[in-house]
Amino acid sequence: MSHGASAAGGAVAKPTHGHHDEPYVPVFAAGSAPRAKLDDILSRYPTKQAGLLPALWIVQDERGWISEQVMKEVGDVLGLTAAYVKGVVTFYTMYHQHPVGKFFIQVCTTSCCNCMGAEDVVKAFLEKTGCGELGLTSADGKYTVIEVECLGACGFATPIMVNNDFIDSVSVEKVSEILRKYS
Amino acid sequence: MGYPYKSHPRETPILSKYFGDPEARTLEGWQARGGYRALPQALDTDPVAIQNIVKESGLRGRGGAGFPCGLKWSFMKIGDGKPHYLCCNADESEPGTFKDREIMRWTPHALIEGCAIAAHAIGAETCYIYIRGEFTEPIAIMEQALAEARAAGMIGANACGSGKTINMWVHRGAGAYICGEETALMNSIEGRRGNPRIKPPFPAVSGVFGMPTTVNNVETLTAVPHILNNGAEWYKAMCLGNPKSTGSKLFSVCGNVARPGNYEVVMGFSFKEFLYDLCGGPPPGRKFKAIIPGGSSVPVITIEEAEQVKMDYEGFMEFGTMLGSGGVIIFDDAQSMPKQLARLARFYAHESCAQCTQCREGTAWMTKILERIVAGHGTFEDLDTIFELTENMTGKTICVLSDSCGAPVTSGITRFRGEFEALITGRRSSTVAVG
Ligand SMILES: Cc1cc2nc3c(=O)[nH]c(=O)nc-3n(C[C@H](O)[C@H](O)[C@H](O)COP(=O)(O)O)c2cc1C
Ligand code: SF4
Ligand code: FES
Numbered sequence: 001m002s003h004g005a006s007a008a009g010g011a012v013a014k015p016t017h018g019h020h021d022e023p024y025v026p027v028f029a030a031g032s033a034p035r036a037k038l039d040d041i042l043s044r045y046p047t048k049q050a051g052l053l054p055a056l057w058i059v060q061d062e063r064g065w066i067s068e069q070v071m072k073e074v075g076d077v078l079g080l081t082a083a084y085v086k087g088v089v090t091f092y093t094m095y096h097q098h099p100v101g102k103f104f105i106q107v108c109t110t111s112c113c114n115c116m117g118a119e120d121v122v123k124a125f126l127e128k129t130g131c132g133e134l135g136l137t138s139a140d141g142k143y144t145v146i147e148v149e150c151l152g153a154c155g156f157a158t159p160i161m162v163n164n165d166f167i168d169s170v171s172v173e174k175v176s177e178i179l180r181k182y183s
Numbered sequence: 184m185g186y187p188y189k190s191h192p193r194e195t196p197i198l199s200k201y202f203g204d205p206e207a208r209t210l211e212g213w214q215a216r217g218g219y220r221a222l223p224q225a226l227d228t229d230p231v232a233i234q235n236i237v238k239e240s241g242l243r244g245r246g247g248a249g250f251p252c253g254l255k256w257s258f259m260k261i262g263d264g265k266p267h268y269l270c271c272n273a274d275e276s277e278p279g280t281f282k283d284r285e286i287m288r289w290t291p292h293a294l295i296e297g298c299a300i301a302a303h304a305i306g307a308e309t310c311y312i313y314i315r316g317e318f319t320e321p322i323a324i325m326e327q328a329l330a331e332a333r334a335a336g337m338i339g340a341n342a343c344g345s346g347k348t349i350n351m352w353v354h355r356g357a358g359a360y361i362c363g364e365e366t367a368l369m370n371s372i373e374g375r376r377g378n379p380r381i382k383p384p385f386p387a388v389s390g391v392f393g394m395p396t397t398v399n400n401v402e403t404l405t406a407v408p409h410i411l412n413n414g415a416e417w418y419k420a421m422c423l424g425n426p427k428s429t430g431s432k433l434f435s436v437c438g439n440v441a442r443p444g445n446y447e448v449v450m451g452f453s454f455k456e457f458l459y460d461l462c463g464g465p466p467p468g469r470k471f472k473a474i475i476p477g478g479s480s481v482p483v484i485t486i487e488e489a490e491q492v493k494m495d496y497e498g499f500m501e502f503g504t505m506l507g508s509g510g511v512i513i514f515d516d517a518q519s520m521p522k523q524l525a526r527l528a529r530f531y532a533h534e535s536c537a538q539c540t541q542c543r544e545g546t547a548w549m550t551k552i553l554e555r556i557v558a559g560h561g562t563f564e565d566l567d568t569i570f571e572l573t574e575n576m577t578g579k580t581i582c583v584l585s586d587s588c589g590a591p592v593t594s595g596i597t598r599f600r601g602e603f604e605a606l607i608t609g610r611r612s613s614t615v616a617v618g
Contacts, residue, residue, distance in 0.1 A: 044309075044352045045372075046266070046392050052374030053357055057316075078374075091376040091536075094316045094358035106317075110278045111479065111526045112437040115518050149360065149530050150278040150479075151317050154510070155435055155443035156187075164319045 024069050027062050028077050034058050038077070048078045052088055056095055065096035093148070101137040101144035103182040105129070106161040107170075109147045112154035117172070121158045122147055124175040142183070186285055187444050191461045195421065195431045198405050199447040202289045208324060210331040213292035219337055221411040225300045226345035230261050233304040237407065239415035241422075241429035246272055246363075246400030247478065247508045249496045252407075258387035259305040259395050267307035268396040270372065271298050271404055273314040273321070274356055274363035277478035278530060279510025282433040282445050283401035287314070287321035290405070291328035297404035299338050299349050300411065305397045308348045313368050316357040325353050360534035364582045365398035367536065378536050379582035400508075402433055424451025428495030432509055436462050439469060439515035454492035458513075469515040473599065477507020479527050480587030482594030483520075503594065520599040521606055524592050525553035531588035542585035545576040549588055561607045566596060 028035045041054045055078060059070050066089055072082040089095045096104070105125055109118045122145070126132060129143035137144045153159040156168035162182050170178065186202035200216075201207035207216055225233055238253025259267055271294070275283040286294055294312070302310045314322050329351055333339045342349040354372050356362050362371045366380035369391040390396020410418045422429045428450040434457070437443045441463030448457060458464065458471065465471045471486040482504040484492075492498050499506045514523055532546035549572055552565050573589030580586070596603055 044350070047373065049374035050372060050392075053355065053371065056357070057355060080374075088374065088376055092316075092357035092359055109526070110530050111523050112278055112512050114526050115438050115514055115523055148317075148358075149533055150276055152275045152284055152315060153281050154279050154437035154512070155281055155445070157437065157443075161317060161319075166317065166320050 024073075026073050027059050027070060028055075028073065034062055049080060051078055052080065052085065053092075056085075056089060056092075060095060065099050099137075101131075102142050103144075103162050105143060105145045106148040106151075107145065108149070108151040108153075108157075108159050110150040110154075112150070113157040113159070116157035118158040120172050121160070121170055121175065124172045125160075125179075128175055128179055143179075186289070188442055191446070193452075193456070193461060194447050195449050196447050197409055197431045198286060198290075198293070198402065198433055199445060202285050202445065204289065207290055208292075208328065210292060210328070210335055210337075213290070217412075218292050218408075219296055219343075221408040222296050222299050222337065223343040223345070225411055226303055226343055226347055230304045230306055231257075233300065233411070236415050237304070237410060240410045240418040241415075241427070242403065242406055242410060242418065243428070243496065244400055245402035245406075245432070245509065246398075247277065247480070249506065252399065252403055255387070255397060255399070256301070256305050258385070259307075259397055261306040263395070266309070266392075266394050267305055268391045268394055269298060269302045269305060269307045269310040270365070270368060270391060270396060270398045271310060271312040271401060272363060272365065272368060272398055273312055273318070273401045274360075274368060275318070275401070276315055276360040276363050276534075277480060277508050277510055278527070279435060279437055279475060279478045279512040280508040281435045281437070282509065284318060284321055285445050286401050286405050286433075287318070287325055291321075291325050292332065293405050293408065294325070294401055295328060295332050295338065295351065297407040298351055299342060300407050301397070301399060301404050302349050302351075303347065305395075307397070308350060310349065310351045311354045311372055311391070312351065313354045313356060313362070313372060315362075316355050322353060322355055329353065359536075360530075361536045361582075361584060364584070367582070368398060369396060376536075378538050379584075381581055406430060421449045422451055422495075423449050424493040424495040425497040428497060428506075432494070432506075434494070434509045434511050436511045436513065438513040439466055439471075439518065440464075440513045441466055448494065450495040451498065452494045454494050454498075455490040457494060458489065465513075465515050469517055471513060472516045472518065473514045473520060473595070475504075475510075475512040475591055477505045478510035479512065479530065479591060480583075481505040481507045482590050483524075483598065484594070485598050519557070520595050520602045521553065521557050524595045525550065525557050527591055528553050528588055531584060535584060539580040539585060541576045542580050542588075545572055545585060546588045548572060549576075549592060553592065556603060556606050559606060559609060561603070563604075563607055565607070566600075566603060569593065569596065 042051045071085040075082045075085045107122045125145045130138040131145045151159045159168040190196045206212040234256045242252040243249040298310045338349045359377045361367045362377040364379045367377040371377040386396040419429045474489045475483045488502045528550040532550040535542045535546045537543040576585045
């Protein structure tokens with residue numbers, strides 16, 4: 001299966017998270033830590049289906065992205081069809097449907113940040129990571145850069161996310177320093 | 184303390200008093216600052232009595248619509264034998280708005296106490312705090328505070344020893360502005376795509392899991408313990424403008440301004456003094472030009488209009504705009520309004536859930552036209568088309584995201600028409616020159 005460039009995935013990414021020919025290793029095997037975590041979360045809701053978003057977060061933390069096989073497994077665990085799970089995965093922008101760079105960089109470019117120079121910050125990231133284009137992963141598999149809509153920290157322009165880290169007040173001058181930290 | 188700056192003497196820091204103070208984050212630190220005084224008492228009080236105090240205070244929803252909070256709670260039929268739910272809306276994705284983030288980052292226990300009181304007041308045993316997926320730091324802080332509050336018995340099976348159950352959980356979103364719309368939020372909790380639902384039925388009748396539900400914004404809920412501690416009269420007395428707008432309000436200020444950040448003032452405060460004294464005026468060498476005062480979904484006004492506004496629900500309405508979520512976006516004279524409004528339209532096109540044709544097609548079309556104008560390929564007819572399009576996108580869809588796309592754009596064209604026309608005629612003259 002080929003991974004085309006998309007908002008959530010890189011075209012030249014190295015498949016660092018398992019190869020499709022290898023036998024599928026379930027995330028939620030009985031007795032595993034992710035399973036215990038999910039079971040605990042399920043006790044908070046009156047339906048199993050409500051565990052879907054949390055389950056997908058667990059998957060992404062474990063595997064880095066959400067494959068079709070995982071969608072099927074999640075469906076089996078929660079009593080949902082794989083197609084239904086895919087419908088939910090594709091709705092939310094934060095779930096990766098393709099492998100992404102080791103460091104997934106999201107830069108806010110909505111108006112409040114835009115008028116403070118966010119577009120230059122994006123440019124600097126694209127150049128200095130070697131990604132070149134939005135959504136593409138750098139040749140070394142390290143970085144993927146995307147633009148995102150308002151990150152809810154507009155007074156601290158420009159906020160970015162690197163994987164799960166939220167960094168605010170990023171200017172062009174700070175880009176190199178940030179990339180040194182994530183290398 | 185305000186944040187990120189020390190609060191201005193003219194602020195009224197009630198919710199923001201401990202912003203920037205990491206010791207306020209712990210249960211112990213919060214109790215030392217007066218926290219968890221209202222909750223035990225509230226749990227011993229009849230829910231309807233609490234609803235009445237909040238009604239009397241005049242507290243209105245801080246999430247955007249300004250609906251009276253106590254009245255909303257009174258729609259929940261106590262003792263109907265059904266499980267009731269409280270959803271705290273911490274999706275905070277409206278461009279310009281970043282106040283709930285600071286409430287959760289600095290004073291997580293203030294929100295927990297507010298949620299627990301509200302849950303009791305609407306007869307709910309379960310509260311979900313729906314936090315946008317990108318807020319990794321606020322999520323971690325809230326989880327930590329909830330664990331502390333549970334361990335200390337403030338919430339849980341026997342909250343504050345009252346014999347009442349109040350369970351409270353964080354539900355993490357996954358990137359979707361639309362999940363801030365209350366019915367989309369409920370779908371998202373249920374493990375569905377975040378599509379808004381057709382109303383009626385309203386959440387108080389059939390909400391999350393089909394059960395009676397109240398959805399409230401973070402800031403609304405955080406105000407509640409203060410109202411119970413100090414009384415409805417105290418809250419009501421905080422009013423410099425219209426008596427229908429009471430209390431203190433957090434305004435997030437961003438864009439081209441000397442001191443961006445969160446400022447808490449009494450309703451009805453002078454917007455002019457707010458902009459120049461509290462926020463420090465424009466950046467050096469620049470002038471304020473345009474302001475979107477209530478998050479990106481409300482009409483844009485000129486600085487001349489803004490300087491006359493009293494900052495309350497009615498005061499903003501007088502100038503054809505809205506208080507909304509209190510996200511003040513400022514553009515100075517170096518900014519191109521067509522460019523910024525085109526970028527906003529792109530936001531709505533990206534965030535449309537695509538259920539309604541008017542919204543799915545309209546937001547995309549709007550973006551295309553505006554980007555064409557910005558690129559210098561627009562026509563005067565394009566401006567007319569935008570107004571026609573907005574009319575077709577307003578009041579016709581399942582939720583108001585569609586309306587929200589047109590509001591800043593058409594108000595922007597009306598007020599800054601010259602900038603649009605310059606781009607259009609610029610194109611014309613170059614065409615003429617080439618021809
Ligand atoms: C498209 C859209 C996005 C919204 N986003 C938010 C949001 O991020 N946070 C919020 O509190 N309310 C948001 N709202 C308003 C909610 O639907 C709801 O009115 C509010 O949470 C009610 O709480 P309140 O009465 O305390 O204000 C949004 C509404 C719409 C139509
Ligand atoms: S108006 Fe737009 S966002 Fe709202 S329900 Fe319709 S398509 Fe979805
Ligand atoms: S517009 Fe960039 S964080 Fe809100």
